[in-house]
Amino acid sequence: MTNGVIFKRCGCRDNERRRLEQSCPRLPERGHGSWYFRCSATNLLGRRERARRGGYPSQAAARRAGDAWLSGTAADRTAEGWTVERWLRHWLDTHTSIRPTTRFHYTRDVETVLIPHLGPYRLADLDAGLLRTVFARIAANTNSKGRPQSASAMQHLRTTLRAALNLAVKKGVLDCNPARHIEIRGYQQPHAKVWTEARVAAWEQTGAHPAVAVWTADQLAEFLGAVTDDSLYAFWWLAGLRGLRGLRRGELCGLRWTDIDLDRAILTIERTRTTAGYQIVEGDPKTPAGRRAVALDKRTVQVLRAHRRRQLDQQRDALADGRRWVDSGYIFVRSDGLPINPNYATTRFHKLIQRAGLPPVRLHDLRHGAASLAHEAGADLKTLQDLLGHSSIVVTADTYTSVLPETGAPTPAAPTPAAKAQVRKSKSGRRADHTASPTRSPRDTHRPQRPDNEEALNRVSAAQSHNSKARPKGLEPPTF
Numbered sequence: 280m281t282n283g284v285i286f287k288r289c290g291c292r293d294n295e296r297r298r299l300e301q302s303c304p305r306l307p308e309r310g311h312g313s314w315y316f317r318c319s320a321t322n323l324l325g326r327r328e329r330a331r332r333g334g335y336p337s338q339a340a341a342r343r344a345g346d347a348w349l350s351g352t353a354a355d356r357t358a359e360g361w362t363v364e365r366w367l368r369h370w371l372d373t374h375t376s377i378r379p380t381t382r383f384h385y386t387r388d389v390e391t392v393l394i395p396h397l398g399p400y401r402l403a404d405l406d407a408g409l410l411r412t413v414f415a416r417i418a419a420n421t422n423s424k425g426r427p428q429s430a431s432a433m434q435h436l437r438t439t440l441r442a443a444l445n446l447a448v449k450k451g452v453l454d455c456n457p458a459r460h461i462e463i464r465g466y467q468q469p470h471a472k473v474w475t476e477a478r479v480a481a482w483e484q485t486g487a488h489p490a491v492a493v494w495t496a497d498q499l500a501e502f503l504g505a506v507t508d509d510s511l512y513a514f515w516w517l518a519g520l521r522g523l524r525g526l527r528r529g530e531l532c533g534l535r536w537t538d539i540d541l542d543r544a545i546l547t548i549e550r551t552r553t554t555a556g557y558q559i560v561e562g563d564p565k566t567p568a569g570r571r572a573v574a575l576d577k578r579t580v581q582v583l584r585a586h587r588r589r590q591l592d593q594q595r596d597a598l599a600d601g602r603r604w605v606d607s608g609y610i611f612v613r614s615d616g617l618p619i620n621p622n623y624a625t626t627r628f629h630k631l632i633q634r635a636g637l638p639p640v641r642l643h644d645l646r647h648g649a650a651s652l653a654h655e656a657g658a659d660l661k662t663l664q665d666l667l668g669h670s671s672i673v674v675t676a677d678t679y680t681s682v683l684p685e686t687g688a689p690t691p692a693a694p695t696p697a698a699k700a701q702v703r704k705s706k707s708g709r710r711a712d713h714t715a716s717p718t719r720s721p722r723d724t725h726r727p728q729r730p731d732n733e734e735a736l737n738r739v740s741a742a743q744s745h746n747s748k749a750r751p752k753g754l755e756p757p758t759f
Contacts, residue, residue, distance in 0.1 A: 283318025283345050285338055314338050316345030322360075323353050323450060324369075330360055354451035357402065361452075364398030370443040378562070383555035388439040392417060397440075402452055405444070407460035414461055433463045474498060474638045482638050492640050494519075499645075505635040511619075511627060513586035514611050516579065519645040528642055529553035530569070532621045533561060534610040541583060544575040554621050586610070 289312030291303045305311045315333035322328040330348060335341040348356065361369075367389045377385070396413050417436065418428050441458035448456050472478065472489040482488050494502065499519055506512055517526050529551035538547045548571050552561045564570045575583070594616065597604040602615070609618035628642045661672060 282320075282349060283316055285314065285316050285341050285345065287312050287314050287338070288333070289313070314341035316341045316348075318345055318349060320349055320356060321353060323357050323452070328356065328360065330356070352451065357450075358447075358452045359401065359403050361402050362398060363400050363402060363405070364394045366402055366447060366452075367393060367398075367443055370446050374446075378565075379555045379558070379560040380553055383558075384435070385439050385442070388436050389443075391423070392436055393440055402447060405453070405457050407457045410440075410457050410461050414463075430463055431469075437461050437463060471644065474640075479638050488639055491644060492638065493644050494637070494640060498637055502632070502635055502637055506631050509631065510589070511611060511624065513582050514624060515628070515631075515645075516582050518642065526573075527551070527565070527569075527646065528621055528624060530564065532609075532611060532619060532624060535608045536587070536610055537608065539575075539583065539610070541575075541580055541587075544577075544580050546573040546575055547571075548573065552618065552621060559620065583610075 286301060287306055288301050289299065289303050289306060291299045291305065293299060303312065313333055314335040314337060315331060316335075317329070317331045319327045319329045332344060332348070333341075335344060348359070351359075357366075371382070371386060371389060374382075374385075396417055397410075400409070414433065414437070418433055420428065422428055422432065437458060440461075441456060444453060444456045444458050447453040469490045471491045471493050473493055474482075474495060478489070478492075503512075503515060503519070506515055509515070514531055517531055518528070526548070530548050533550040533552035534546075538549055539545070548564055548569060550561055551564050551569075552559065554560065590610075590612065593614070594604050594606070597615070605616040607616050607618055611619050611624075613619055625642050629639070632639055
C-alpha cells in the first residue's frame, strides 16, 4: 500500500493506566498486538476522508485490507465509513428543493427518532432484518405525549427513512433500499366517512369518531347558519362551499384582495400561507395544479363584498380609536389588519363546531365535503381534480372514491344518465347566457350554474345581518 501507513499496536497500559499504543516494549514479540492501516481518499463530496482500520493478525493482512479500501469506489467507502446519522444529516443538507413544511416534518423524524435509534449503525450494516428490529423497538416506545406510537406516525418514519436511503441508492452507496421491506402493522390509508345519522348517534354515545369525516349538506348548512355573524364567515364559506370547490387552508390564508376581481367574479390562487412548526411560511401553491383561477358564483361574491365592508368598517373604527392598523392587503386579517395565523383558523373552526353542537370534522375535511357535494351535482372525477387543484387524478380517486357512494352520488367511473343530462343542461345554460358570465380561465372550465330562484336569494329583510343574504337554506348543489 503506497498511499497509507501500516503499523502495529496493542492494548497494554502502564502503571498509571495509560495506553502504551505503539510504545509497548513487547510489540516485537510474535502474536502480541494487532496490525492497522491508516490512509485517506476522496469521498462522495470530493473531500479527503481518512480511514483507520485494525485488528488484523499480520502486516500483510493489514496491507491487503488497506489496498482493498483504496481500490474501492467513493460510494463503497461511504457505505463502510459513514454512519446513518451522518448520512441523514447529509441528506437533509442537500435536499434543498422540498417545501419548508416537508423539511420540518423530515427534520423532526430524523432528529427525534431515526438518529437516536439508527444513528450509530454504518450504512453498510443496514438490511431488512435490522430495520425491522429497530422499527419494532420504536413502535414499543411512547411518543412525546406519552402515548403509544400510532401506525400513521410509524408509516411517516418509514417514508422519511426510505426517502433518505433512496439517495444512497441513487449515489451507488447502497445496492437496494432496505427500508422498502419494512411493514407497518395496522396502517391503513384513512378514507373519509360521511356523518350519517347512525354515525352521529354512535358518536353522541361513545365519543368515537372517524379520523377523516365529512358533513352532509344539511350539516354544512347548519354550520354556516350558526356562524353567520363570525368575522371569518367568508373563510368558512370558501372552505366548505364556494361553488363546491373546497379551497385549502393555506390558499385561503394567503389570499389578498388583489387576487380577487369581484366585478368579474374571478378568484386566483397565487400563493399559500402555512405553518412549519411555529414558523409561518408563504410560498407557491402545494402543486403546479394548485395555481389556478376560480370562477365565483353570485352568492360567493355577495359574501366577499360583505366581508370587505366589514373589514373597511373595522379599519375605520381602529383608526378612529387611535389603535394600530396595518393595511396588509390580505382578505382574512386580525383586529390590527395583519394576516391571521393559519393555526388560528383551525382552532377557531373547532370552537365553532363545538358551539354549534355538530359532529367533529377537521378544517381540511371541508374539502372532502365540497368534493362529495360537487360530485352529487354531477361533476365527474376529472372535474373534481381541476376544482380541487390536485396534481394527479389518482390523488382525487384515492381520496374520494370511498366517500362518494355514501353521499348517494353516482360513482366516478360511471355517471348516471341523470347526471349526464344535468351536465348537458348546465352547458346549454352557459351558452345561452355567456355574455353575463365571468371571463373564463384556462384552468377553470367548470363554472356553477346560477340557481333559478336567484331573485329570491337576493331578497334580504331588515332583520337579517349583512352576511345573511348569502346564507344557504338547504345547500341545494349547483349543477356543472
